[in-house]
Amino acid sequence: MIDTTTQVHSGARRHGIRVVRLAEDVGLTLILLSTLVAGSIEVHHMWVQRNVMLEDLLLMFIYVETMTMVKVYWESGKLPVRMPLYIAIVAVARYLIIDIKDMDSWRALAIGSAILLLAVSVTIVRWGHVKLQYPRSLATENDTE
Secondary structure: OHHHHHHHHHHHHHHHHHHHHHHHHHHHHHHHHHHHHHHHHHHHHHHHHOOOOHHHHHHHHHHHHHHHHHHHHHHHOOOOOHHHHHHHHHHHHHHHHHHHHHOOHHHHHHHHHHHHHHHHHHHHHHHHHHHOOOOHHHHHHHHHO
């Protein structure tokens, strides 16, 4: 009886993992295709306008970072928390650069503080990754799941 229950549980777990991996792959594929379409639209817009602005380049950088994030996840099966933080820093900096003329000083200071907070978060996450590593047994268990 116990062996049958264990086998059913093990089989259900295997199938569940497959379903989750398939859902992840579908989601990542949609993110990648959407990013490629958005990047193509941006390039077309720059081509039609015959003008490349700094805001266009920063937006293209966000697209490239998003594609890199998908690639890293597919290659390693893990997503470093730092990657979305990098994208957020560029996005907030882009907002600051584009709208700085229309901002009052307090709003610009708040946005600059948000960038600083994100940068400090990246530093803390990186420090924790280097100095506070998982024990080997826990890291191995997490890698197999």
